[in-house]
Structure formats: C-alpha cells, structure tokens
Amino acid sequence: MIERDTTMETPSPPAFEHLLRTVEEMHTPDGFKAELIRGKIVVSPWSKLRYYRPMRVLREQLGAHAPDGHVADIAPFLFRFPAAARAYGPDLFVADESAFEEDGRHADAAALSLVAEFTSVSTRDADWAEKLEVYGRLVPVYLVVDMQESEITCFSDPSPHGYRSRQTVPFGKPLTVAEPFGFEFDTAGFQSAS
Structure with a gap:
C-alpha cells in the first residue's frame, strides 16, 4: 500500500x-449551567453551597457601590x-438594568460593569485564562475569587490586549475595587468559606 496525504472534508464550526x-x-439538569467556551458548549455545575455566603457578601457590597x-x-x-x-454565565455580575428589558435570553455583555467568578476545580482554568482574556477586552472590572488559594484578584482597565491593572489579596485583607466602583x-x- 502506498502512503499518501488524504484531504478530508471537515464540517465548519457552527x-x-x-x-x-x-x-x-x-x-440542562438542575444545578448545571451551559456556556459557550472556546467555541464549544460547556456544561458545568453551579457553585457549591459553601460559596453562597461569600457570593452574598460580595453582591451586597457591590450593590451599595454600583x-x-x-x-x-x-x-x-x-x-x-x-x-x-463566547457567551458566559458569570457567578456574579453587575450590569446596567436596561440590559434585561430585551425579549431575548442572552444579555449584551456591553451592559456589564463587573463580573466575578468563584473558582472550582472544574472551572478554574477557564476563569483564569479563557474568561480573563475575553472579559479583559470589554468588562471594566473582573474579580476572580480563587476558592482553592483563598485569595481574590481584581483586574481592571480593559484594553484590546486585556486588563492593564491587577491586585491580589488573601481572604481577610481589604481589596480595592477599581472604578466605576471605587471602594475598599x-x-x-470569605475566610470561613475557604
């Protein structure tokens, strides 16, 4: 048999x-969400119960400074x-309320002023790489709450090349949340959740 290159037709991506x-x-089954990550539909579980308290604490403080x-x-x-x-379902978001007046089921990311992702073993890579890259071109503030390392990072000042500013603190220390929030x-x- 003679070896030769064979061209195979591959379907174009949807x-x-x-x-x-x-x-x-x-x-999707109860307790799971579907997102578009790297051009694929990815189904992952919603956050663990122990994440609720830090999510609530963060939501309350952000809401007061939104x-x-x-x-x-x-x-x-x-x-x-x-x-x-891409299409993401952030663990927590701050967005212009007018974005939810549309008839569709997917909001325009331009309405976001902040997103926060709480890492898990299954989502950690996407939160630190894939989402950081995409959010870093449009969303003013991105918080990565690293539940495995017990620290929180604030990325801000988006640009076509990604975020230009970054600050990381361990749980228990104050974090400066950049404009348009501008508060400590x-x-x-978060300490009891880690």
Whole structure:
C-alpha cells in the first residue's frame, strides 16, 4: 500500500448565533449551567453551597457601590460576547438594568460593569485564562475569587490586549475595587468559606 496525504472534508464550526440558540434550547439538569467556551458548549455545575455566603457578601457590597442604574446579582443569565464568539454565565455580575428589558435570553455583555467568578476545580482554568482574556477586552472590572488559594484578584482597565491593572489579596485583607466602583471591599466574610 502506498502512503499518501488524504484531504478530508471537515464540517465548519457552527456559527455563534446557532450555538446560542442551541444553548437556549438545552435542558440542562438542575444545578448545571451551559456556556459557550472556546467555541464549544460547556456544561458545568453551579457553585457549591459553601460559596453562597461569600457570593452574598460580595453582591451586597457591590450593590451599595454600583454605578447608577446597575444591579448586582447572581441570577443565571448568559452574557454574549459576539466578537469573541463566547457567551458566559458569570457567578456574579453587575450590569446596567436596561440590559434585561430585551425579549431575548442572552444579555449584551456591553451592559456589564463587573463580573466575578468563584473558582472550582472544574472551572478554574477557564476563569483564569479563557474568561480573563475575553472579559479583559470589554468588562471594566473582573474579580476572580480563587476558592482553592483563598485569595481574590481584581483586574481592571480593559484594553484590546486585556486588563492593564491587577491586585491580589488573601481572604481577610481589604481589596480595592477599581472604578466605576471605587471602594475598599471587606473580604473578612470569605475566610470561613475557604
């Protein structure tokens, strides 16, 4: 038999809008969410129960310092990033409330003023790499609450090349949350969750 190169036809990847519709029509099991990560539909579990307290503490403090017209929540919404062909359901977000007046099921990521991801063993890589890259081009503030390392990092000042500013503190130390929030976040409530 003679060896030779063979060209195989491979199907083109599904279009972003088609993938969004597929996610919308999916019946994910209770306790799971579907996101578009690296051009694929990824199903992952919602956060563990012990994450609730730090999420609540963060949401309450962010809500008190949110820009006018913005709300802080942990609701299971997907935010679409069409330029990156991605759609994420952040663990916690602060967004312009007008983004939720649309009829669709996926909010425009341009409405976000902040996202926060609480790392888990299954989501840690995406939170620190994939999402950092995408959020870093558009979202003013990105908080990575690293539950495995017991520390929180604030990324801010987005640019076409990613965030230009970063600050990390261990749980228990205050963290400066950048503009448009501009306040010292008290992380003391995180210590019992780590």
